[in-house]
Amino acid sequence: MTARLSDSQQPLAQVEIAAADALLVRFANRIDRKINAQVLALRDVLQQRQQSGQWPWLLELAPAYHSLLVHLDIRHILPDAAQHQIQQLLAQPELVLQLQAAMPASKPDTIHQIDVCYHPKLAADLQVIASAANLSVAEVIALHTQPTYHVYALGFAPQFAYLGDVPEPLRLPRLATPRQQVPAGSVAIANQQTAIYPRTSPGGWQLIGRAVSWPQLQAGDQVRFRSISLSHYQQAAAAIHSASARE
C-alpha cells in the first residue's frame, strides 16, 4: 500500500475544475514567496511529466501567486479524471516534502539588477508617495531599493511581472482612477507589489520611478533596483534611442 497523509494533515493544495478544459490548483491562501515557490515547484514536476510523455494531456501551465492553472488536452482526458490524478500526486508524501522544501529561486542567473531613476520628472506620483508615507523622497528611494524582490507571477499584460514585497511604509493603494497612459518603463507600486510597465498602457498603480531597460522576467526570478540620477537616465535613454534609430 502506498503511504498516505495522516487524516489530520490538510492537503498542501486543492485541485478544482476551472473550465471544461482547465483545472486550478490552489495552495495556502496568502501572498508569500514560500507558497509561490511551492506553486513553481509543482509547475516543474508537472512540466517533467508532460515532457517525459507520462501525462501527455498536460497542455499548458500558468502559475500565479498561490495558484497554478493547468490547461488540459481535452482529446485525451476529462477534467474530473485529470483532477483525480493531480490530487493523487499531491497525496504522495515524497511530493509534499519536495514542495515544502521548495525555496524561492536563489540561482545567481535569476537575480537581475535594474537601474531606476527616481525623479519627479519621470515619476508622477513620487512626491505624493513621499507625503502619503510621511517620508522624504530620499527615504522613499532608500526603501524601494532595499529589498531583493521576488517575481510572483506574470499577468495583466505581456511580460508584466508582479514583484514583492514592498517595504511596509510604501504599501499604498492603487489610484482611485487609473491613468489612461502610463509610459513604458514606469516603475510603480500597489500595496505590497511593485512592477515595471513593459509598454505604454493604461494603469492604476502609483508611479515611483522609471527604468531605461529591463530583462524579460520569469516567475521565481529575483530583482534588485538601483537608483540612478536623472542625467544618468537621460544618457542611457539617449544611447538606447540612437541604437534603435540605427537599426
Added chain:
Amino acid sequence: MSLRILQSGPLTTLQDFGRFGYLHQGISVGGPLDEQAFLWANRLLNNHFNAAQLEITLGGFRAEFTAATAWVVTGAELPMSLNGQPVPAQQVQLAAAGDVLTVAPGGVGLRAYLAVAGGLLATPLYGSVATVVRDGLGGLQQQGQAVQSGDQIAYATVPGYRTLLGRRPGRSVAPQLPTAATGARDKPVILEVIASGQYAQFEPEQQQLFTDQLYQVTPAQDRMGVRLAAAEPLQWPHAQIISEPLPVGAVQIPPNGQPIVMLKDRQTLGGYPKLATLTWRAQNTLAQLPAATEIQFRWVSATAAARHLQQVYQFFQVQR
C-alpha cells in the same frame, strides 16, 4: 494576390485559432470569439483549423479580391453582397479577380468570419497571427493593430478551389437569437455554465440568485469581456481575493455585483471572485449577443461540457 480592404468597418481583426502557450508570460490567447463559426469556415474551405480569417464586427466592411478564390462568411447573418448582388452567408462562394465583397451592418449577431481557401497569410508572433489590440500583438504588422482601410492581406490560390462552391454546414451555424421573426423574444437566451472559482464561498441564496434571475447584456463589451446587468447585484461576502489565473469564459463578480464574462482578450490574471465558467457553446453564443439581450445562466456538469468540447475538437480536427 490579396484581399484589398476598401473599408474596414468599426472593428475588423485578423484571427487564427489563438496564441497558445504564453499565459505564464501574461500573454492572452486572442482568437475568434465565436469559435464555432470560425471552425466551420475553415472546414468548409478544407483549410487547416488554425488558418487565419477576418473577424468582422458589426459589418461596415468592403474588400476586393485581387485573385480568384473560394471564400465563405460564417457567424453573424449580416447583409452581404458580391459586386452588388446579394449572396448568402454560411455557404462557400467563388470570387473572380476584382470582385468586391460588402458586409453591411444590420442583420442578426455581431461577429462574422470571412475565410478564403488556404487561409489569409501574415507573419506570426509567438506562434500566432491572432490580433490582441490591448497586448499589442498579432495582426498584419504584428503590433496588435486592427485591420485598416487600404490594408492588403495576402492569400494563395489553392488548386481545385472551384470544387468547394456551395459547400455549407449540415446544420445552420448562424446565431440563433431571439428576434421578432422567430417569436422567441420573450424568452431569455440560456448560457450554460460550470460552477468554478469561488462558487462555494458565495452564500447559498446568492448561488441560487445567480441562476434564478435574468441579466441584460450591456453595451459595455469588447473582445476582453462583456458586462451584464441584473436587478439584484450578487454579493461577495468576503475580503478581496489574491489574483489568480482567469480562464476564458470566467464569470467575475466585481464589487458592484454585476457580472463580467471574460472573453479571449482578457488579462491572464484576475482579482475578482468568480462564480462560474461558460461552456464552449455559451461562449460562442455570447459573442453574438447585442446589448439589451436577456440571458439566464443554467448549470451543467464539467464532464458534460468537456465531453461536448471533445466531440467538437474531434469533428473540427483541432489540435493545440
